[in-house]
Amino acid sequence: MAVVVNPGLDRSGCGSAVSLDEGCAALTSALRSNPSHLRHLNLTWNNLGDSGKKLLSALKDDEHYKLQTLNNDCIVGNRRQKEQLLLLYKRHLSTTSNIQTPNSTIAKTKELSKDTRNKIVDLHQAGKTESAIGKQLGVKKSTVGAIIRKWKTYKTTDNLPRSGAPRKISPRGVKMITRTVSKNPRTTRGDLVNDLQRAGTKVTKTTISNTLRRQGLKSCSARRVPLLKPVHVRAHLKFAREHLDDPEEDWENVIWSDETKIELFGKNSTCHVWRRKNAELHPKNTIPTVKHGGGNIMLWDCFSAKGPGRLIRVKERMNGAMYREILSKNFLPSARALKMKCGWVFQHDNDPKHTARATKEWLCKKHFKVLEWPSQSPDLNPIENLWRELKIRVAQRQPQNITALEEIYMEEWAKLPATVCKNLVATYRKRLTSVIANKGYITKY
Secondary structure, eight states, rough: OOOOOTTTTSSSEETTOOOOOHHEEEEHHHHSSSSSTTOOOTTTTOOOOOOOHHHHGGGGOOTTTOOOOEEEOEEEEEHEEEEEEEETSEEEETTTTTOOOOOOOOOOOOOHHHHHHHHHHHHHHHTHHHHHHHHHTTOOOHHHHHHHHHHHHHSSSSSSOOOOOOOSSSSHHHHHHHHHHHHHHTOOOHHHHHHHHHTTTTOHHHHHHHHHHHTOOOOOOOOOOOOOOHHHHHHHHHHHHHTTTOOHHHHHHHOOOOOOEEESSSGGOOOOOOOOOTTTSSSGGGOOOOOOGGGGEEEEEEEETTTTOOOOOEEOOOOOOHHHHIIIIIHHHHHHHOOOOOOOEEEEOOHHHSSSHHHHHHHHTTEEOOOOOOOSOOGTTHHHHHHHHHHHHHHHOOSSSHHHHHHHHHHHHHHHHHHHHHHHHHTHHHHHHHHHHHHEEEEOO
């Protein structure tokens, strides 16, 4: 490779050319031939070897060397090599596109906030030096100087327009697709691509995703929640408003109850694994599934702020008669064990077996005070959070059959600390506040 630099030339470029030691030697020789003329040198996409960098670095001792700008969009292997190149640059260095190898340790710096940049200008106008400003704000002196020079030139501390291709989607197009997904979150990327194409803009689905992500929108799986009819929403909201100002002591005097179905293998056994790419089907990285979840068990329990009640497995299909038997043989002993204050209140949902006439008569005969409950309101019952905590603990132990599943649930339920129950009840007002803020619809609870 030959490198020729005109002795009277003040600007030169060598794109994708200086990749061998011979090329660096020729370039060094050419630079020495006119040290007082060359001001700008472009070494774009060049792989400078070790000996080549030494030859170029040796020019730093030449008192006649006048290079002002070196465009170093070249391949720099590691930090040591980059430091050697930095010795060349006496005035200005452009390294906007350096390719870093995996061994590189050069860290990226975080952009200063607008407020910090404005403070630098204010302190400069107050007469402080760049060094003093840097020490006060914890910013490098060179950064302070760059911001001040930019302010003097452009009268602003904002980021100036940067190079690069313009956005494929215009601001008007961004507003259009943002408005579309806000009205209908189930809109697909394909629908948005077609909408923009009809408007004269051709983009890909990836561009749609990136654009919406910049607007703070990302694609997520829709949460499954109970179906709420308008009557349910109104009842939900009414309950929250009526009980919003109830003191915490009232909720501490409530015994909450519910039943839940637990599958041996299924959604209750969801877990995360650490694996390598393309190893998703390795036996260690999978969860075995069988038809109908491999069997399931039905559990019923209650709890209060004082702790959990007695957990019982429902072995047959529950009906009104069985529910009353559970209340008699399990709930009453739990209430006595929890040592509730006089006037305690019992909570259960509006399941048909709970609201049957025979069940109501049994509760009335026992002089139970029952909390009036809105339908389709699992987020108002803190026992749902207790079930979730229990399911997580059991899933970690990975039961392999129904018998083990029941035993592990009983063990983990007995380990639940009373503080967990107390905290769930203590934050009940937050649930009511969330319902009101969400206008009666399902909340995060």
